[in-house]
Amino acid sequence: MSQGIVSPATAGCAAGRTPRHDLAIRRGDSAAVVLRFRTLSQTGATRILDLSESAVTLDADWPGGGLTRRSTEGGITVDGIAGTVTWQPTPDETMGIPDGRIATYRLVREVAGGERRTLLAGYLVGIGLISEEGDHGDD
Numbered sequence: 219m220s221q222g223i224v225s226p227a228t229a230g231c232a233a234g235r236t237p238r239h240d241l242a243i244r245r246g247d248s249a250a251v252v253l254r255f256r257t258l259s260q261t262g263a264t265r266i267l268d269l270s271e272s273a274v275t276l277d278a279d280w281p282g283g284g285l286t287r288r289s290t291e292g293g294i295t296v297d298g299i300a301g302t303v304t305w306q307p308t309p310d311e312t313m314g315i316p317d318g319r320i321a322t323y324r325l326v327r328e329v330a331g332g333e334r335r336t337l338l339a340g341y342l343v344g345i346g347l348i349s350e351e352g353d354h355g356d357d
Contacts, residue, residue: 240340241323246347248309253325255301255337270298273328276305278342280321283314303337315344 241251255267274296276287287293287305295304303325315321321342328334 236336236339238340239338240319240343242343242345243307243312243315244345244347245312245315245317246309247312248307251305251307253303253338255303266299266301268298269296269301269303269327271330272296272298274303274337275326275328276303276323277326278315278321278323280314280316280342283316284321285311285314312344315342317344317346319343 243251255269256264257267259265272289274289274294276285276294278285289296289303293305295306296302297304319341321344323340323342324336325338326334327337
């Protein structure tokens with residue numbers, strides 16, 4: 219699953235707003251979640267957000283659980299030039315996400331000097347498993 223994001227990070231942060239986007243995650247899957255970030259130039263045109271020299275942390279929370287993955291520990295991958303952040307979850311990680319719009323997440327960027335900014339936040343929407351009977355489990 220590739221989730222493309224246009225994130226006006228510069229404008230959003232200047233206005234004090236964090237860009238929001240919910241991520242649909244099929245429980246039990248290990249499909250990569252690829253987030254592509256863009257920003258607004260001073261002329262209003264969008265361009266790739268340069269994530270070079272950035273460390274990124276994914277924090278997710280839900281009742282009774284949660285997870286944290288850091289680019290500095292190999293839990294997520296950052297391609298600074300392409301402006302992408304990739305989370306390759308394990309089946310066990312996605313199984314832990316509750317069904318529905320319950321789990322929240324925050325993707326935080328830290329740059330040299332220690333400045334931290336939330337790139338994106340929203341819900342990790344857990345989508346039920348496919349059962350042996352063929353029921354998709356998301357009714």
